[in-house]
Amino acid sequence: MPYVDRQNRICGFLDIEENENSGKFLRRYFILDTREDSFVWYMDNPQNLPSGSARVGAIKLTYISKVSDATKLRPKAEFCFVMNAGMRKYFLQANDQQDLVEWVNVLNKAIKITVPKPLDSQPHPDNPSRQGECGKKQVSYRTDIVGGVPIITPTQKEEVNECGETIDRSNLKRSQSHLPYFTPKPPSDSAVIKAGYCVKQGAVMKNWKRRYFQLDENTIGYFKSELEKEPLRVIPLKEVHKVQECKQSDIMMRDNLFEIVTSSRTFYVQADSPEEMHSWIKAVSGAIVAQRGPGRSASSMRQARRLSNPCIQRYTSRTGECSTYVGSNAHMPSY
Numbered sequence: 001m002p003y004v005d006r007q008n009r010i011c012g013f014l015d016i017e018e019n020e021n022s023g024k025f026l027r028r029y030f031i032l033d034t035r036e037d038s039f040v041w042y043m044d045n046p047q048n049l050p051s052g053s054a055r056v057g058a059i060k061l062t063y064i065s066k067v068s069d070a071t072k073l074r075p076k077a078e079f080c081f082v083m084n085a086g087m088r089k090y091f092l093q094a095n096d097q098q099d100l101v102e103w104v105n106v107l108n109k110a111i112k113i114t115v116p117k118p119l120d121s122q123p124h125p126d127n128p129s130r131q132g133e134c135g136k137k138q139v140s141y142r143t144d145i146v147g148g149v150p151i152i153t154p155t156q157k158e159e160v161n162e163c164g165e166t167i168d169r170s171n172l173k174r175s176q177s178h179l180p181y182f183t184p185k186p187p188s189d190s191a192v193i194k195a196g197y198c199v200k201q202g203a204v205m206k207n208w209k210r211r212y213f214q215l216d217e218n219t220i221g222y223f224k225s226e227l228e229k230e231p232l233r234v235i236p237l238k239e240v241h242k243v244q245e246c247k248q249s250d251i252m253m254r255d256n257l258f259e260i261v262t263s264s265r266t267f268y269v270q271a272d273s274p275e276e277m278h279s280w281i282k283a284v285s286g287a288i289v290a291q292r293g294p295g296r297s298a299s300s301m302r303q304a305r306r307l308s309n310p311c312i313q314r315y316t317s318r319t320g321e322c323s324t325y326v327g328s329n330a331h332m333p334s335y
Contacts, residue, residue, distance in 0.1 A: 001099050002032070002106055003274050005255050009033045010106050013272050015093035016041065018057065025077065025093050028056055034110050037061045045272070047254065048199050048208050059085055067107040069100065083107065190216035194283040195226075199270040208270070215283055217291060220260070237291050239263055243284045245277065260284065 002012040010032040015025035028041040040058040042049065063085045070082035070091060079094040081104050094100035195214045200222060202209065211222040211232065220240075221231035239262045246257040246268060256277040260267040271277035 001095075001273050001275050002102050003255070005031075006253065008035075010110075011045075011255075012099075012103070013095070014041075014103065016057075017091040020088065023076075025091075032106060032110060034061070039064070039107070039110075044210065045199070048210060048270075059083070059090070061111050064107070064111045067104050067111070069104065190218055192216055193287055194280065196276070197226075197272070198222075198276075198280070201268040203265065213269070213280075215280075215287060217287060220284060220287075235260065235262060235267070237284075237288050240284070240288055243281050243288075245281065 002010050005011045012030060013027060014030050015027050017023070017025050028043065029045045030039065030041045031046075032039050037060055038058055039061060040055045042053065042055050046053065064083050065086075066084045068082060068084075070080045071078075073082065074080045074091055077091065077093055079096060079100045081092055081094065081100055083090040083092065092103075094103055193215045195212070197210055198213050199208050200211050201207070211224065212226045212228070213220065213222045214231070217237075219234045219236050221234035223231050241261045241263065243260045244258060246252070246254075246259045248257075248259075248268075252268070254268075254270050256271040256274055258269055258271065258277050258281055260269065269280070271280055
């Protein structure tokens, strides 16, 4: 889903047909920046790319005339929509139907041309040329020819006043849908619960690298890519104390950051969107609960506590038997 990042830009992953009519869609990270009047895309989130990495493509918002659903034009491309820019049509694929609708809406709002509404009242007698607060304002323009179509672009930026329209970002609230963005890797021994790409911080160099994560009923592991058979690391779920949204995301300046806390290390993982972050947290937490399961009843916990903590034996003079007492400071073992 598109989301608003820390710089108030609308961002998210989409698949784009970069070569017209090729039918080949490539996954890219898109940034819609209304202040810069641009819609740009990169190989990945720029936070995860080397400093100074060039963007793959860009379109001025003033060049885009319309954005609409294209599932009928491209029936084989699921959740497809099209951007009309001059003589070129850009076909893009969303992750699901809700993602498609939200991207079409935010793009159409960004390219919408607003015309000041005339006031019902008559012009002020002292200043006949004054048309109220929303009067006309002279602005210089530049004309470009794009694909044989003249494109008129303002050469000076106007401040948004009460008459201007802005993008309604309230509709971009962090959705609670948990649809995965990537096709899960085929299960090997255990059934795969969830799989997909995330960005992980390294333990030593503290650099961020994209890894393919895979969660099953007993472990969560990550691979260099989805094509690899051997994981770089496997974390048993029994060693995971908790998984939650990262409280240090502001310090690390990372969006959609969550943490997997184990007894030996805290793993910082960045998802591609807010809903993917919540989806991973829910999936890992659910797998932990399922592993420890309803079989962990109160009686079994008490038994585990008795077996794992030191006992104090006291000789009972009346019966001649030994009584076993569990220390009052005993703690329940970690699972």
